[in-house]
Amino acid sequence: MRYAFLLLLIFLPGCTGIPDGVEAVDGFNVSRYLGKWYEIARLDHPFERNLTAVTAEYSLRQDGGITVVNSGYDPVKQKRVSVEGKAYLIETPEQGRLKVSFFGPFYASYNIIALDKQDYRYAMVTGPNLDYLWILSRTPQLDEAVLAGLKTQARQLGFAVDELIYVSHTP
Template sequence: MRIIKWAGLFSVLMMQLGCTNVPDKVEPVSGFELPRYLGQWHEVARLDHSFERNLLQVTATYSMREDGGVRVINRGIDAQSGKVKQAEGKAYFVEDETVGRLKVSFFGPFYGGYNIAKLAEDYSMVLVIGPSLDYAWILARSDQPDASQCREFYEAAEQIGITEKSWIRLLDCGLPANFKSPA
């Protein structure tokens, strides 16, 4: 019985470690400055996943926690019910605080990777990749981001292995209408 208990604990530990890894072809940005990153971001586009399905006008707001971590508030409007949905999480650096590689948790002790793969020099737009290429977001400070900047971030994602047609777009960016929409 003790072996089964330890095997289960080991499995959970391995799953947690695996969820914070950096996917192939993703290089977290260096020279990262957390104070410049804090504040509100608008979701430009995301890959489809159940925990954000049908959400519109999605924002992510980052602030400091008393324990030195980052408070994460994700908020959006459910397209079907019109109700606001919100999730609160916490994030911590995995290694060096000047590298855009964090682990984030919305569910107790379970963390997932939050890898900043591309960040505009002025911190106006970011490409975030999760623990695998199945999780990705393009965020902008503005709810009306510049089309050329959007194109640059979609192209960066394509180089990593995320095709343009994979995205669900929430903000127009003046790009062609062949993208998926969440509604």
């Protein structure tokens, strides 16, 4: 049991990290980030596999954190599924770095690495390593030029953009 606890102490801090060579945005305003976001593209992971019409909604919690509700349509179950979590800023409030938990005391990083700072219309997010990437928009579609620019940035940072899954938001 002692060894398991030591392993948790060693590996859990890495779960809220950021990939080498990648930086979170500065000038972040959590109040402007709140609300509904549509997932435009993502790298594949079992927890979102085959989901369409994926959205994330962020709202303030009483304890100063953020409530996160991720949902999507599961064509196998033929219904919308969702999961609720909580998030907290992990560095300065002006830096786009949060830790997010959907399962008790276990947190993962949520690093905003690109953001439309003027209007908060789009964002690009990664986890602790290059295996995680999401492109988000305030609308179900994202301007092709903006999407191309985000993909170029992601490719330059080492993300496997050729493996992106583009999310359908049509019924």
